[in-house]
Amino acid sequence: MFFHIVLERKIQLHPRYFGPHLREKLVSKLMKEVEGTCSGRHGFVVAITGVEDIGKGLIREGTGFVTFPVKYQCVVFRPFKGEILEAVVTMVNKMGFFAEAGPVQIFVSNHLIPDDMEYQAGDMPNYTTSDGSVKIQKDSEVRLKIMGTRVDATEIFCIGTIKDDFLGVISDPGAAS
Amino acid sequence: MSLEPFNRLVKLAARAFYDDITMKGDNQPKTGRGDNRGIAVVVLDALTRRQWVREEDLAKALKLHSKQLRRILRFFEEEKFVTRDHRKESAKGAKIFSAAVAAAAGDGRGKEGEEKVKLHTHSYCCLDYAQIYDVVRYRIHKMKKKLKDELDSRNTVQTYICPNCAKRYSAFDALQLISYTDDLFHCERCDGELVAESDKLAADEMGEGDDNRSRRREKLKDLLQRIEEQLKPVTIQIARVKDLPVPDFGTLQQWEVRASAAGWRGYGEIDPNDANKSSQGYGGTPMPSLGDTKVEVDLGGGVKEEVQSEGKPTKAKVLPPWMIKKGMVLTKEQRGETSLDAEATTQETTIDDKKQADLKDDDKSLMDEYTKAYYAAYYAKIQEEEGGRQSVKQEEFGVSASDQDELFGTQETSSHRQVGMKSKRRNAEASYKLAADLNMEAKESEEEEEDNIDWEDG
Numbered sequence: 135m136f137f138h139i140v141l142e143r144k145i146q147l148h149p150r151y152f153g154p155h156l157r158e159k160l161v162s163k164l165m166k167e168v169e170g171t172c173s174g175r176h177g178f179v180v181a182i183t184g185v186e187d188i189g190k191g192l193i194r195e196g197t198g199f200v201t202f203p204v205k206y207q208c209v210v211f212r213p214f215k216g217e218i219l220e221a222v223v224t225m226v227n228k229m230g231f232f233a234e235a236g237p238v239q240i241f242v243s244n245h246l247i248p249d250d251m252e253y254q255a256g257d258m259p260n261y262t263t264s265d266g267s268v269k270i271q272k273d274s275e276v277r278l279k280i281m282g283t284r285v286d287a288t289e290i291f292c293i294g295t296i297k298d299d300f301l302g303v304i305s306d307p308g309a310a311s
Numbered sequence: 312m313s314l315e316p317f318n319r320l321v322k323l324a325a326r327a328f329y330d331d332i333t334m335k336g337d338n339q340p341k342t343g344r345g346d347n348r349g350i351a352v353v354v355l356d357a358l359t360r361r362q363w364v365r366e367e368d369l370a371k372a373l374k375l376h377s378k379q380l381r382r383i384l385r386f387f388e389e390e391k392f393v394t395r396d397h398r399k400e401s402a403k404g405a406k407i408f409s410a411a412v413a414a415a416a417g418d419g420r421g422k423e424g425e426e427k428v429k430l431h432t433h434s435y436c437c438l439d440y441a442q443i444y445d446v447v448r449y450r451i452h453k454m455k456k457k458l459k460d461e462l463d464s465r466n467t468v469q470t471y472i473c474p475n476c477a478k479r480y481s482a483f484d485a486l487q488l489i490s491y492t493d494d495l496f497h498c499e500r501c502d503g504e505l506v507a508e509s510d511k512l513a514a515d516e517m518g519e520g521d522d523n524r525s526r527r528r529e530k531l532k533d534l535l536q537r538i539e540e541q542l543k544p545v546t547i548q549i550a551r552v553k554d555l556p557v558p559d560f561g562t563l564q565q566w567e568v569r570a571s572a573a574g575w576r577g578y579g580e581i582d583p584n585d586a587n588k589s590s591q592g593y594g595g596t597p598m599p600s601l602g603d604t605k606v607e608v609d610l611g612g613g614v615k616e617e618v619q620s621e622g623k624p625t626k627a628k629v630l631p632p633w634m635i636k637k638g639m640v641l642t643k644e645q646r647g648e649t650s651l652d653a654e655a656t657t658q659e660t661t662i663d664d665k666k667q668a669d670l671k672d673d674d675k676s677l678m679d680e681y682t683k684a685y686y687a688a689y690y691a692k693i694q695e696e697e698g699g700r701q702s703v704k705q706e707e708f709g710v711s712a713s714d715q716d717e718l719f720g721t722q723e724t725s726s727h728r729q730v731g732m733k734s735k736r737r738n739a740e741a742s743y744k745l746a747a748d749l750n751m752e753a754k755e756s757e758e759e760e761e762d763n764i765d766w767e768d769g
């Protein structure tokens with residue numbers, strides 16, 4: 135799920151940037167440091183949408199670096215148990231398959247793949263129905279449900295299932311954009 | 312718009328899901344009965360005999376404390392069984408409702424109208440049949456799905472085990488376990504290839520636990536089977552109701568407008584038969600509780616006599632085109648029915664012909680509404696007859712017929728229970744008894760009619 139929230143972070147800036155473009159420099163450094171990171175609490179920071187407030191800088195003794203507290207608005211992505219996601223398969227093995235939904239990695243173990251899909255080893259390992267009509271392999275797009283999330287301080291990993299109604303390969307070409 | 316099958320669904324669902332609901336509150340009923348299970352069922356049953364009803368009136372009719380009733384209704388509002396409407400009522404507003412009620416009862420005078428005028432917030436409630444249908448289906452679906460998921464162990468996290476050092480991993484570790492040489496899971500400690508635990512290893516690894524698991528599966532299967540079995544009456548009724556148009560009384564305002572219009576319309580025709588009507592066990596008091604069905608069918612009953620007394624031909628009347636369009640299926644069904652039905656159709660024609668003449672300037676939409684309502688009632692009756700419930704008192708039309716129907720409904724429900732829900736039966740009986748007790752105290756005629764039912768039942 136996506137959220138638009140306000141976060142705060144301390145940004146250190148080298149004294150050479152102290153000048154007319156200090157603010158821009160601060161913001162671009164913030165983006166570089168924050169976007170794409172993941173915190174267990176808030177999820178993945180997808181994009182910064184605005185800076186709310188830049189506090190007073192504090193000069194660090196000895197180095198001359200200055201630390202600014204910056205409040206910024208950002209879009210975060212946090213997967214939840216029970217959430218339905220669309221993801222791209224990145225790897226298939228006999229234990230199941232891995233998929234990615236944006237920054238989130240999801241593992242679907244083979245007992246959460248419908249029973250009528252069999253593992254086929256080979257160059258392109260895949261799960262296929264007996265009639266061959268549905269196939270999951272690398273780069274397939276699947277709709278899956280998050281069964282659980284493992285949240286570390288800097289990482290979120292999910293396990294998912296496609297063993298439910300309306301889950302599995304997204305066959306409709308219109309839907310797979 | 313056929314009410315009966317939907318009412319039956321409500322009654323079945325009430326007994327299946329709500330008969331052991333206790334409404335906890337500080338002020339228990341004064342009877343000192345700590346256990347008020349079954350009240351929910353009583354309230355739902357009462358609502359099936361009503362359309363929009365003022366909650367005070369309902370409380371009075373059920374001999375419940377209005378706070379207690381409100382708690383129950385709030386509960387059912389959350390359960391999506393009931394829609395409620397609250398409004399600050401001016402004297403005029405209250406009059407409109409009372410007038411609508413009175414009109415629905417076939418009494419154009421609206422005696423209650425003047426007495427009930429009060430100047431504060433009133434709450435009204437009504438069954439929401441469309442939602443009930445969905446909610447009950449969803450509930451059953453969820454119950455089954457939960458058990459099925461558990462049976463398939465869909466919600467469990469797969470565990471993996473190292474055959475060499477017996478170290479265990481869960482699916483959450485998958486990312487770390489994956490080896491980039493062969494895309495398989497490898498033990499972090501000894502690099503052995505991991506095996507999914509549910510495979511053969513599990514059996515000897517955890518003999519006792521496995522035994523536990525299979526016993527658990529047995530239990531789940533048993534539960535699932537019992538759900539199927541015990542909810543059969545409900546599911547059957549759902550299937551029966553599936554293709555029927557859902558009764559909808561509209562919002563309180565819409566209903567008021569419609570009810571008072573229909574009542575006024577019937578007023579001239581029915582009034583002479585009023586006394587006759589009450590002698591049929593209907594009860595003279597206009598209650599806010601009188602259902603659409605009863606009203607309309609009564610209309611037919613009243614007019615029938617009139618038609619006959621006038622000696623008009625009762626058959627071979629050509630149906631006007633608007634009627635054929637609306638009731639095509641019904642008309643066909645009814646062709647094979649008893650002559651009583653045929654009469655009823657022609658009566659309807661005469662009524663409407665007359666009315667069209669009488670009330671040329673009247674709103675066309677009202678006419679349509681009325682026709683719809685009539686057909687709803689009529690269809691309900693046909694259905695009832697198809698069900699082989701031939702009644703002795705059938706001549707008496709809707710009132711007694713629907714009473715009997717009520718009776719049949721309850722009896723059938725209890726017999727279903729005997730098949731499926733042995734464990735729950737006591738509760739059900741308790742609630743019936745409770746209903747009977749309540750009814751014993753009742754003085755109003757409507758309660759007396761319930762009384763009979765419950766006595767026979769218990």
Ligand SMILES: [Zn+2]
Nearest residue numbers: 473476498501
């Ligand atoms: Zn190992």
